Amino acid sequence: MNIEIKLAFNNLRKYWKRTLFTIISIILCSTLLFTTMLMVSSIKSGIDENFKANHNDYSFIIKNVSIEDIIKIKQKPYVEKIYIQENETQTPKELKESDNLANTDNMNIYIQYTDIRKTEEYSTEILKEIGISTIMMAQKCSFNENLLMIYGLIDIGITQEDNSLVCRARLNYSYFLNIMLILILVAFSILFIIILYNSFLITINERKKEYAILNSVGATEGQILKMLFTEIVIMGIIGIILGGVISSLCANIILNLLNHILTNTGYVFKLVLDIQYCIASILIIVINLYISALIPSVKASTASVIQGIRNNNEIKYKKKTSILQKILPIEGKLAIKNIKRNKNKYRVITILLIVCMTSYITISTYINYEKETAELVTEYDVDAKLTITSTNIDYQSILRNYEIQYNDKIEYIEYREMGPHILVEPTEALIPNNKVTTYEDGKVGIDMCIIGLDNETYKKYIQEVNAEEGDLIIYNNATTRLLNGKETKYIFSKPFKEGYDLKLSIVEKNLELIDEDLDLYIAKYEEIDDESLNKKIILTDKLVEGFKDVKIEQNPTIFVNREEYDKIEEELKNYSGWMTQVGDPTFVKVKCNNIVGFSNYIESFSQKLDDGLYEEYYSLDNQKKIMYIEIIHLILRVLIIAILIIGMISTINIISASLYERKQDFIILHSLGATKENINKILIFECLYMLIKALIISIILSIPIIYAIIKYMQNIIVTNQLLIPFGEIFVFLALIFFISITITIYSSKSIKNE
Amino acid sequence: MKIIRVENLSKIYGKNEAKVVALNHISFEVEEGEFIAIIGPSGSGKSTLLHTIAGLEKPTEGKVFFYDKNIYEMKKKELTILRRQKVGIIYQFYNLIPTLNVQENITLPIELDKKKVDKKKLEEIMKFLNIDNRRTHLPNELSGGQQQKVAIGRALIINPTIILADEPTGNLDSKSSNEIIQVLKKANQEYKQTIIIITHNMEIAKEADRIITMEDGKIV
Numbered sequence: 010m011n012i013e014i015k016l017a018f019n020n021l022r023k024y025w026k027r028t029l030f031t032i033i034s035i036i037l038c039s040t041l042l043f044t045t046m047l048m049v050s051s052i053k054s055g056i057d058e059n060f061k062a063n064h065n066d067y068s069f070i071i072k073n074v075s076i077e078d079i080i081k082i083k084q085k086p087y088v089e090k091i092y093i094q095e096n097e098t099q100t101p102k103e104l105k106e107s108d109n110l111a112n113t114d115n116m117n118i119y120i121q122y123t124d125i126r127k128t129e130e131y132s133t134e135i136l137k138e139i140g141i142s143t144i145m146m147a148q149k150c151s152f153n154e155n156l157l158m159i160y161g162l163i164d165i166g167i168t169q170e171d172n173s174l175v176c177r178a179r180l181n182y183s184y185f186l187n188i189m190l191i192l193i194l195v196a197f198s199i200l201f202i203i204i205l206y207n208s209f210l211i212t213i214n215e216r217k218k219e220y221a222i223l224n225s226v227g228a229t230e231g232q233i234l235k236m237l238f239t240e241i242v243i244m245g246i247i248g249i250i251l252g253g254v255i256s257s258l259c260a261n262i263i264l265n266l267l268n269h270i271l272t273n274t275g276y277v278f279k280l281v282l283d284i285q286y287c288i289a290s291i292l293i294i295v296i297n298l299y300i301s302a303l304i305p306s307v308k309a310s311t312a313s314v315i316q317g318i319r320n321n322n323e324i325k326y327k328k329k330t331s332i333l334q335k336i337l338p339i340e341g342k343l344a345i346k347n348i349k350r351n352k353n354k355y356r357v358i359t360i361l362l363i364v365c366m367t368s369y370i371t372i373s374t375y376i377n378y379e380k381e382t383a384e385l386v387t388e389y390d391v392d393a394k395l396t397i398t399s400t401n402i403d404y405q406s407i408l409r410n411y412e413i414q415y416n417d418k419i420e421y422i423e424y425r426e427m428g429p430h431i432l433v434e435p436t437e438a439l440i441p442n443n444k445v446t447t448y449e450d451g452k453v454g455i456d457m458c459i460i461g462l463d464n465e466t467y468k469k470y471i472q473e474v475n476a477e478e479g480d481l482i483i484y485n486n487a488t489t490r491l492l493n494g495k496e497t498k499y500i501f502s503k504p505f506k507e508g509y510d511l512k513l514s515i516v517e518k519n520l521e522l523i524d525e526d527l528d529l530y531i532a533k534y535e536e537i538d539d540e541s542l543n544k545k546i547i548l549t550d551k552l553v554e555g556f557k558d559v560k561i562e563q564n565p566t567i568f569v570n571r572e573e574y575d576k577i578e579e580e581l582k583n584y585s586g587w588m589t590q591v592g593d594p595t596f597v598k599v600k601c602n603n604i605v606g607f608s609n610y611i612e613s614f615s616q617k618l619d620d621g622l623y624e625e626y627y628s629l630d631n632q633k634k635i636m637y638i639e640i641i642h643l644i645l646r647v648l649i650i651a652i653l654i655i656g657m658i659s660t661i662n663i664i665s666a667s668l669y670e671r672k673q674d675f676i677i678l679h680s681l682g683a684t685k686e687n688i689n690k691i692l693i694f695e696c697l698y699m700l701i702k703a704l705i706i707s708i709i710l711s712i713p714i715i716y717a718i719i720k721y722m723q724n725i726i727v728t729n730q731l732l733i734p735f736g737e738i739f740v741f742l743a744l745i746f747f748i749s750i751t752i753t754i755y756s757s758k759s760i761k762n763e
Numbered sequence: 764m765k766i767i768r769v770e771n772l773s774k775i776y777g778k779n780e781a782k783v784v785a786l787n788h789i790s791f792e793v794e795e796g797e798f799i800a801i802i803g804p805s806g807s808g809k810s811t812l813l814h815t816i817a818g819l820e821k822p823t824e825g826k827v828f829f830y831d832k833n834i835y836e837m838k839k840k841e842l843t844i845l846r847r848q849k850v851g852i853i854y855q856f857y858n859l860i861p862t863l864n865v866q867e868n869i870t871l872p873i874e875l876d877k878k879k880v881d882k883k884k885l886e887e888i889m890k891f892l893n894i895d896n897r898r899t900h901l902p903n904e905l906s907g908g909q910q911q912k913v914a915i916g917r918a919l920i921i922n923p924t925i926i927l928a929d930e931p932t933g934n935l936d937s938k939s940s941n942e943i944i945q946v947l948k949k950a951n952q953e954y955k956q957t958i959i960i961i962t963h964n965m966e967i968a969k970e971a972d973r974i975i976t977m978e979d980g981k982i983v
Contacts (some may be wrong), residue, residue: 225858
């Protein structure tokens with residue numbers, strides 16, 4: 010074995026504590042990098058798998074495509090695969106090479122590209138290729154927005170530019186995601202380099218004399234460098250291997266936590282090792298190691314021999330004494346002088362503290378604001394509403410299939426709704442306001458909503474309001490909405506006065522212009538049906554479960570059972586002037602446990618239909634927001650834990666090295682009468698100085714970031730409170746202080762023996 | 764033949780108020796096979812002179828010739844190799860490599876030179892220094908005198924043109940000091956080593972062929 014390698018091994022053994030700390034630092038930094046890459050590859054794979062499993066991994070849908078065009082499209086090099094569908098009721102199946110398309114009719118095709126991020130470009134080319142007209146584009150073409158959104162393409166559609174059709178996303182973040190990943194890796198790399206640079210610098214300082222001796226007996230710079238890099242290679246190999254192993258465990262834990270947050274969404278992430286990402290991570294770590302070791306190694310090989318042998322550092326003489334040094338006791342003075350003497354060493358600890366504190370203050374503030382938006386009061390007690398306008402759609406089997414596929418129990422209420430104009434007698438029963446129409450004969454009328462409930466819901470309702478079977482229940486409320494900047498304000502009022510024996514008739518309202526100059530109209534009505542609503546009427550301010558949203562309706566609502574509703578509708582159809590919509594919609598209100606899963610399921614279903622099914626998700630944004638907050642929280646906790654652990658190891662390393670170097674100082678102090686309490690005080694002062702300095706810098710850095718967060722959030726919520734979690738931040742900072750001081754006192758135990 | 768020639772050598776440390784003139788225009792020569800002792804009070808510039816001759820500290824002014832070659836015109840690597848092959852240095856505080864044993868410390872310069880160790884020569888030197896029974900011991904397992912002998916062995920193994928010893932007995936008791944001086948004297952006589960030694964001890968200085976006295980950075 011040649012001398013450089015022999016010396017390298019000897020040094021690693023002799024200075025085993027330093028070696029251990031350095032290896033641990035490499036392991037931690039490697040773990041951070043590897044874990045990030047593992048998470049990215051696992052999440053990417055999980056998303057791809059999820060969409061694949063639901064046959065949803067396509068980007069572009071074109072309906073009614075000829076076989077010739079399908080063949081043309083299939084041959085494109087950027088087309089990964091095509092799903093074909095003969096009609097809307099079929100599940101799309103993958104078009105294989107062996108499939109014979111001859112003698113088949115036009116089909117719907119679902120195209121998957123090799124690179125989803127280039128959907129705009131590829132889809133535009135395909136449109137050009139198969140020559141779809143502007144008129145037909147909306148009917149024939151659509152996109153898988155859920156998948157494209159994940160890949161950063163938001164609101165993609167087809168527009169006309171220079172007489173040709175072009176596919177364009179409103180926002181394209183596809184490369185932004187890559188850039189974000191690169192920025193995160195760069196940030197981690199910088200952290201890696203700072204920590205290891207410092208660790209190597211400590212090592213070099215401790216062995217300054219040895220390098221000087223080697224130089225004096227004839228070791229060249231190259232030989233000393235070779236010795237140092239041998240040590241680094243050995244520590245690096247151990248660190249990278251162990252870092253890789255630990256990162257798989259960490260990534261597994263994080264993925265399990267993520268899966269827990271995303272339960273019921275249909276997403277399940279498994280650990281996926283991508284070789285490319287693995288190699289990239291190793292390369293980054295090796296480069297970082299090299300960069301962090303380079304300067305200290307060159308310093309070691311080129312250091313002054315005489316200074317090294319004498320083991321003295323040039324201490325710059327500074328005449329000025331700071332205010333702190335004037336007011337603090339002797340221990341404080343010594344502490345500050347020491348910190349200023351070893352600025353470079355302590356800089357790492359300070360930087361880590363600043364990063365930790367600033368991240369925690371700003372991100373926890375952001376999360377607090379986001380939580381506030383998620384907790385805004387919603388006017389809904391159901392999760393979604395489906396509007397079915399086509400009689401061909403069997404919504405019950407759709408919902409049953411959903412339950413089976415997603416293993417989610419749902420409750421639903423079917424109802425019908427219409428909005429006729431109602432003549433009310435006696436006139437005094439209706440409180441005059443701008444919703445009330447006064448007719449030329451003095452009678453009054455108001456727009457109302459009639460809702461036909463299913464039997465079960467109707468029975469529940471009449472029980473609640475002490476009504477009887479066949480009664481009309483009027484929810485006596487009309488709401489006026491006022492938009493006050495970004496806030497919507499509701500004003501509730503009761504249109505009907507209590508204590509009247511109401512008679513209601515369905516009429517058609519007409520407004521006749523009587524004076525064009527004065528823009529004067531006279532209201533007239535034509536009676537349509539005065540029998541159907543001729544029942545006992547119950548006025549109430551209660552709403553049956555599932556219909557909380559009726560509270561914000563502008564008009565009062567009549568609730569009847571479905572049978573009565575159908576009778577009323579039949580009656581109205583006889584009236585020639587009654588505009589009955591083709592395919593009177595059926596409404597279904599849905600309550601489920603997994604609104605995200607439900608929305609994905611319904612979206613994929615309605616995309617396959619021409620029309621006939623429309624959906625509104627009341628709790629979806631909230632749910633997504635809550636999930637998003639929990640994910641950010643998870644990332645924050647992981648990052649903070651990682652930085653804290655790395656910080657603690659580095660701090661122990663730096664403090665123990667510093668104490669070793671200052672052994673002589675402490676011995677002298679002890680010989681002059683300084684007790685261990687005095688020495689502890691010096692160390693605590695040093696610790697406090699760094700912590701307070703880091704805290705002040707963190708606060709200064711956090712202020713503009715928090716200001717930006719508040720400004721951004723003002724677009725979403727209106728609040729007069731400052732939603733900074735001071736309590737949480739205080740606890741976190743106290744914890745950091747406590748850990749730092751504990752480390753300091755624990756490290757000082759080693760010098761007591763000396 | 765002149766091995767070392769020092770011409771108008773000056774070394775100044777620091778600036779302004781903190782300026783220290785360690786060497787003040789010194790010139791002298793060293794013949795092959797000479798045993799020279801440099802004496803003088805503390806701070807007279809003895810160690811600085813030795814370090815400058817060894818190529819360890821560049822002078823502010825002046826030249827140092829090693830066989831008519833100005834060592835400070837050489838490249839750093841060339842100078843280091845010269846030191847490795849031609850100059851044996853012995854320090855007051857031994858300065859052994861703590862992770863290498865006695866034998867390894869002695870053979871260090873040879874191994875750095877990527878040459879094969881002459882085992883016969885190694886044995887000869889270890890017997891000469893009376894440390895052959897300690898060959899596998901680490902420096903912290905040796906007495907001061909033994910460590911200094913190892914340092915001398917390290918200097919001798921390369922068959923140097925010159926040995927520079929900076930207070931080699933400064934940290935030793937009188938018995939060990941005597942032993943060390945006898946070893947150096949023997950090396951000078953038997954191996955014809957040129958030796959420059961710095962010492963405070965007049966008794967030791969008297970063993971030398973020539974005494975150079977320094978004061979305030981000058982030869983007096």
